[in-house]
Amino acid sequence: MRKYLLKRVFYMILTLFLVATITFFLMKLMPGTPYSNQEKMTPHQIQIMNEQYGLNKPIWMQYLLYLLGMLHGDLGTSFQFSNQPVSYLISSRIGASAQLGIQAMIFGIFFGVIVGSIAAINRNTWIDTTSTVLSIIGKSVPNFVLAVLLQYYIALKLGWFPIADWGGFSYTILPTIALGVGPLAETARFIRTGMVDVLNSDYIELAKSKGLSRFGIVYHHALRNSLIPLVTLIGPYTVALMTGSMVIENIFSIPGIGEQFVKSILTNDYPTIMGVTMLFSAGLVAVILLTDIIYGIIDPRIRLSGNED
Amino acid sequence: MAERILDVKNLEINFHTYAGDVKAIRDVSFHLNKGETLAIVGESGSGKSVTTKSLMGLLANNAEVMGGSIMYHGKDILKNSEKQMQNIRGKEIAMIFQDPMTSLDPTMKIGQQIAEPLIKHKKIEKKKAWAQALDILKLVGITNAEERIKDYPHQFSGGQRQRIVIAIALVCYPEILIADEPTTALDVTIQAQILQLMKELQSKIETSIIFITHDLGVVAGMADRVAVMYAGQIVEYGTVDEIFYNPQHPYTWGLLNSMPTLTSTTLEAIPGTPPDLLDPPKGDAFAARNPYAMKIDVEQKPPFFKVSDTHYAATWLLHPDAPKVTPPKEIVRRHQLFAKMTAHESV
Ligand SMILES: Nc1ncnc2c1ncn2[C@@H]1O[C@H](COP(=O)(O)OP(=O)(O)OP(=O)(O)O)[C@@H](O)[C@H]1O
Ligand SMILES: [Mg+2]
Numbered sequence: 111m112r113k114y115l116l117k118r119v120f121y122m123i124l125t126l127f128l129v130a131t132i133t134f135f136l137m138k139l140m141p142g143t144p145y146s147n148q149e150k151m152t153p154h155q156i157q158i159m160n161e162q163y164g165l166n167k168p169i170w171m172q173y174l175l176y177l178l179g180m181l182h183g184d185l186g187t188s189f190q191f192s193n194q195p196v197s198y199l200i201s202s203r204i205g206a207s208a209q210l211g212i213q214a215m216i217f218g219i220f221f222g223v224i225v226g227s228i229a230a231i232n233r234n235t236w237i238d239t240t241s242t243v244l245s246i247i248g249k250s251v252p253n254f255v256l257a258v259l260l261q262y263y264i265a266l267k268l269g270w271f272p273i274a275d276w277g278g279f280s281y282t283i284l285p286t287i288a289l290g291v292g293p294l295a296e297t298a299r300f301i302r303t304g305m306v307d308v309l310n311s312d313y314i315e316l317a318k319s320k321g322l323s324r325f326g327i328v329y330h331h332a333l334r335n336s337l338i339p340l341v342t343l344i345g346p347y348t349v350a351l352m353t354g355s356m357v358i359e360n361i362f363s364i365p366g367i368g369e370q371f372v373k374s375i376l377t378n379d380y381p382t383i384m385g386v387t388m389l390f391s392a393g394l395v396a397v398i399l400l401t402d403i404i405y406g407i408i409d410p411r412i413r414l415s416g417n418e419d
Numbered sequence: 420m421a422e423r424i425l426d427v428k429n430l431e432i433n434f435h436t437y438a439g440d441v442k443a444i445r446d447v448s449f450h451l452n453k454g455e456t457l458a459i460v461g462e463s464g465s466g467k468s469v470t471t472k473s474l475m476g477l478l479a480n481n482a483e484v485m486g487g488s489i490m491y492h493g494k495d496i497l498k499n500s501e502k503q504m505q506n507i508r509g510k511e512i513a514m515i516f517q518d519p520m521t522s523l524d525p526t527m528k529i530g531q532q533i534a535e536p537l538i539k540h541k542k543i544e545k546k547k548a549w550a551q552a553l554d555i556l557k558l559v560g561i562t563n564a565e566e567r568i569k570d571y572p573h574q575f576s577g578g579q580r581q582r583i584v585i586a587i588a589l590v591c592y593p594e595i596l597i598a599d600e601p602t603t604a605l606d607v608t609i610q611a612q613i614l615q616l617m618k619e620l621q622s623k624i625e626t627s628i629i630f631i632t633h634d635l636g637v638v639a640g641m642a643d644r645v646a647v648m649y650a651g652q653i654v655e656y657g658t659v660d661e662i663f664y665n666p667q668h669p670y671t672w673g674l675l676n677s678m679p680t681l682t683s684t685t686l687e688a689i690p691g692t693p694p695d696l697l698d699p700p701k702g703d704a705f706a707a708r709n710p711y712a713m714k715i716d717v718e719q720k721p722p723f724f725k726v727s728d729t730h731y732a733a734t735w736l737l738h739p740d741a742p743k744v745t746p747p748k749e750i751v752r753r754h755q756l757f758a759k760m761t762a763h764e765s766v
Contacts, residue, residue, distance in 0.1 A: 312521040318477055319516075320536045320587065321508035330535075334526045410526060410571040 118402075122395045129391040130180065130384070134173055137380055144189040144378045163189065176384070185388070186381030190374060196385035199370060204389075206276055207359070207366035211351045213282055214290035218347070222297025223337070229298065230305035230336075231328060241298060248295030254357045257288035261361065274363040285362045289354050293347045300343060304336040311335075338409050341401055348397045352390050421452035424594060424627055425474070430487035432469055434479065439697045443469045445651040447487070451595065456621065456628040458638045458659075460674065461648035464693055467631045470648075471597045473497070474629075475512060476504035510540040513588035515598040519580035519605070523572035529556075529583050530568035536591050552590060558623070559586045560616060578609035582616065592624050599631045614641055635678045639663060644729070647671050650693050650704035657730030664757035667724075667732035669712075670705045672750045687747075703735065711736060711744050 144163070151159075160166040164175065179186060185196035229241035264270050264284060272281050308314060309332055317331045355368035363369075367386055374382035406412050432444035444466050451457050459467050472478050474489060476499065489496040491507075499507070513536075516522040524532060533555060534548035541548075549568070556564040559582040572580060581601065588596055598617065602610040614637060621628055630641055638645055639659060646656040647670065655668040666672055673689035691708035694700050700707070706716040715721075715735050724737035735741055745751065 312516060312518060313524040315477070316514075316516055316522045316584070316587070317524070317535075319475060319508055319514040321505045321510055321539055322535065323505060326539070331524050331527070335524070338526070408526070411573045 118399055122399060125395050126388065126391055130177065130388060131173070133384060133387045134176060135169075137383055138169060140378060144380060163187070180388070185385040188374070188379055188382045190377045190379040190382065196381045199382065200367065200385055200389055203365055203367050203370055206364050207355055207368060210282060210285055210289060210359070210364065210366060211348075211355060213286040214351055214354075215293065215344075215347060217286055217290035218293030219297050219340070222294040223301050223333075223340075225294070226298040226301025227305055227328065227333065227336070229302040230309060230332075231324075233302075233306055233309075238302070241302070245295040245299045245302075248291045249299070251291075253288050253292055253354050254361060256291055257285070257358050257361045260284045260288055274361070276362075276364050281362075285358050285364060288361075289351060289358050292350055292354070293343075296343065296347075297340065300340055301336055304339050305332055308332045308335045334408065338405070341405050341408070344401050344404075345394065345398050348394055352393070421455065423450045424453045424491065425451040426488075426490040427470075427474075428488050428490070430470070430473065430489065431485035432466075432473060432478065433483050433485050435481045435483065436697075441696045442699055443482075443651050443696055444473070445699065447648075447651070447653055449646050449653060449656060451627050451629060452643075454625060454627055455643040456630055456641055458630045458632060458642035458645045459648055460632055460635055460638060460645060462633060462689075462693060464696075465648040466651040467633075467648055468599055471514070471599055471629060471631060474595075474597065475508055475514060476501070477508075506540070509536040509588075509593070510591045511593055512595045512597065513591065513593035515581075515584055515588050515596065515601045517600040517603055519577050519584050522584055523580055525572055528569055528571060529575070533568075533583065533586050533590055536587065540591050552586070555586045555590045556583070558620070559583070559589075561586075577605055578612060581605060581609075581613050585613075585616065585620070589620060589624055589626070593626055595629065596621075596626045597629045597631070600633070601630075602637065603632070603634070610637070617641070635663075635674055647674065650699060651696055652704060652733070654705065654734070655730075655732040657726065657732075660757070660760065661727065661730040664753045664760065665726070665730070666750060666753070667726055667730075667737055668705075668734045669709045669736070669746075671732075672746050673708075675753065676747050676749050703733075713741070 144165075157166070164172060167175070176186065183197060185200070188194050188196050188199055225241050225245075229238045232238050261273055261284065266273055271284050275281060314327060314331060317327045322330070352368070355366060356372050357368070358364070359366040359369040360372060367389065370382065371386040373379070374386065427450065428448050430444050430447040431442075434441040434443055447466070447470060449457070449459075459470065461467055469478070469482070473482075473484065474496065476496065478484070484497055487497070491512075496504070496507070523529065530549050530552050533552035534545065537543055537548040537551055538545060543551075553564055553568055556568055561567055561579060561582055567575075572583070575583065585601075601617070602613050605613060617628070618641065620626075628641075630638070632638060642659050644656065644658050645662040646653050647662065647668065648654070649670050655662065655666065655671050657665075662671060663675070666675055670689075673687075676687045677689060689708060694704050694707065700717070701720065702718050703709070703712070703716040703721050706712040709716065713735055719735075721733045721735045721738075723731040723733045725731055726737070736744060746754070
């Protein structure tokens with residue numbers, strides 16, 4: 111098991127190295143410069159600025175310096191956000207993003223599992239049909255549309271929740287819903303399909319023949335077996351939440367990473383773009399490893415092969 | 420006379436499908452005596468599984484019981500609520516399934532799977548239930564049971580898994596055990612072990628068994644009585660000796676003829692296919708495949724004719740006015756053996 115983990119961690123580092131390399135060179139190909147008012151600057155001023163940020167060095171040198179800095183936890187200095195270190199920018203903003211992402215994930219999976227299970231148990235009835243239609247809507251409505259609708263009707267018209275900004279828990283509710291409805295719909299659809307299969311399986315027939323109640327059968331046998339394939343979705347969800355957060359954080363003025371990322375792209379703030387890209391990649395790679403570990407925990411058949419590895 | 424613990428009368432079950440109503444069970448009556456093993460044999464699709472599922476109240480959603488009764492302890496099971504059926508299932512009537520590779524929950528320790536019926540029906544706590552599960556696991560012959568009780572299904576072989584399925588079925592000491600082709604999915608040596616185990620356990624646990632199979636070969640050593648099913652009906656029933664050595668229905672002849680024996684080297688499968696149960700024939704359902712069929716077989720459903728107190732067959736050949744026919748050679752041989760056996764007994 112330890113050997114397996116070491117191997118996985120090695121591949122994670124390799125992946126991150128490749129991401130860093132590719133992003134670094136792609137970014138250099140982006141049109142424009144980091145200076146918003148370049149027209150008004152003299153060539154001399156630009157030269158001084160370039161020297162200050164290390165932009166006058168050859169690209170391969172910049173690249174090596176960046177990698178070296180990263181090893182020490184130094185992600186460079188932001189061009190845009192009052193010359194703060196990128197690592198500080200990230201650490202001061204990651205809390206809001208992480209809270210929003212985790213809440214959206216929990217919200218989506220929890221209610222998705224409930225809706226999907228109810229649909230599967232009542233398959234081919236109006237309950238099932240309703241849930242399918244709602245899932246399709248939930249999946250196809252873009253989250254920014256939903257965000258704006260929620261903001262307008264629930265926050266502005268009804269005044270139940272704050273319109274925007276980041277304060278207590280009540281500020282998180284609408285963005286969580288806006289971000290979590292996609293995963294919810296996806297989960298519901300996924301669980302529904304999986305559980306219909308499971309409910310038709312022989313071991314459910316055997317569970318019935320034991321005299322277990324309907325609830326007992328679903329809770330003790332069907333649920334766990336339908337949850338296993340869901341684990342594979344955690345990775346894609348993470349991606350969806352990361353990208354979704356960029357839009358949602360902007361709409362709700364949440365001081366998170368996503369909001370910062372959008373700004374840094376618009377202003378060619380290279381160190382911040384790099385930093386956030388590396389953060390998202392590291393997060394994703396970690397989630398993928400976590401997924402496999404969770405898989406092993408809830409599916410005993412996989413646990414065995416993990417031991418053999 | 421033996422005590423009847425289960426009495427099925429005139430059972431009729433339809434399945435509603437898009438193509439129409441499948442008349443899967445058509446006027447089936449049989450009973451189960453206390454402590455005996457009743458085998459139900461018949462080709463695929465004859466209605467064996469549907470019959471037993473109706474005993475458990477586990478029919479598919481599109482099934483409808485059109486008539487009949489299943490008397491158990493003086494009560495008609497068919498009138499029970501789902502809740503009442505839950506209290507019978509696993510406790511008084513238990514079931515062993517065909518495919519041990521798929522009938523255990525892959526994500527639950529086998530100890531818990533065996534303990535579940537105890538926790539449900541005997542209302543005992545988990546620890547005690549596991550202790551009893553361990554006892555039954557030893558009883559069904561799992562070696563090193565103390566360790567293995569914590570394992571998951573994929574860690575066991577097919578034969579071991581069927582032993583575990585049997586343990587689950589027997590853990591509450593049910594009065595009736597239904598075994599629906601319990602050995603079909605296993606290879607021959609394991610098959611024999613499982614059958615042997617079932618026989619041993621039957622005497623230890625004092626349960627009555629309904630043994631479903633399409634293989635007459637395994638019936639001889641297992642059953643006390645046999646019911647032969649064809650196209651949703653029982654066409655002949657009697658003691659094992661009566662069915663094996665004095666069969667009367669041409670379908671039973673066909674089944675016995677298609678069974679490998681020491682003397683016959685060629686297998687003769689019954690030609691043709693069973694009728695479409697969406698629109699079953701009005702006469703003897705077997706008529707179309709029956710080389711001995713008469714005109715009346717096509718027109719009118721034969722009633723049961725009594726052969727002995729325990730032996731009945733639904734074929735017009737037993738009508739007093741029917742012409743005498745000569746059964747296949749193998750059946751004639753069996754009839755001669757039967758004549759010798761009975762002559763021996765009466766001496
Ligand atoms: N849910 C269902 N819907 C429609 N028809 C069904 C359904 N279940 C069973 N049947 C039909 O009922 C008939 C009897 O099926 P059953 O499963 O009892 O056969 P069987 O004797 O157990 O056969 P096998 O040896 O293959 O297990 C078949 O014609 C089958 O097609
Ligand atoms: Mg069957």
